[in-house]
Amino acid sequence: MLAMVIDDSRAMRSILRRIVVELGFDVVEAADGQEALDKMSAGEVPDLALVDWNMPVRDGLSFVTEVRANKEWRGVTLMMVTTEGEHAQIVRALAAGAHEYVIKPFTPDAIMDKLQILGLVGVPA
């Protein structure tokens, strides 16, 4: 399975990359929502997108809205990974079409738990 890590911080992309590679994903990266959309339009459509909220060029909420508006991308699972922790922001992201929401800082286990809930990784025996 392919995961796309979308965050303007290379350090954060590196952390998330290591976590999902450990869980068996191949990984592509994008530095903002527009770069992610461009890669998807070019054929790199992931099974899972880990999406930061606050990014230059195109933010995560706008990315989620665009992905959800495209029927060809309805199979993409969208997980926000962001510092935006207020209830109202979480509701906005879920209403826009995000499937899950993780607040930074997070542990690898927190990401794994969410991916298990989404059925994208197996539950350890």
Place this chain on the structure above:
Amino acid sequence: MMTLALAPAELKSMVDEIWSSLFQPVPTDADDADMGSDLVVGFVDISGGWLGRVAVETTDAGAVAIASSMLAAEPHTLGDEDLADAIGELANIVGGSVKSCVEGQSSLSLPSVERQNVLRHGTSELMTVTTHWLDHPLRVRVQQIRVVEELTANGAHHLDAAS
């Protein structure tokens, strides 16, 4: 006027939680953190009903250690861009945690990084957590920007920052 519902001890707990999630070990308490002339500062601004700045300060060597850990890269391979990226993201995470303690709607700026003190004119220091991490000084500062309405000489009102 909205307020920040955060005590210094809670800020210290936030820093510990962030470090335990991203790094090991957690920082140790310190009375002072001498940065010398080697200062690297990542900061974000919070705006909305409460205005403030959250800054993460360390030395150049501290920034290298943080970036090395976040990027899983050897220190000698890191450039200034890597240090700025890592310290900026750390400020973003600390700032996001502080923002969650602001009553009401507020927003967070994208992070910036400078090699100098970023205390703004018109800000007042609300709280500081001073620690050491792997022998590197580390300081987290929360500053409030006070906006007051002043009457200009020609009678027009304008907003300005004042401590």
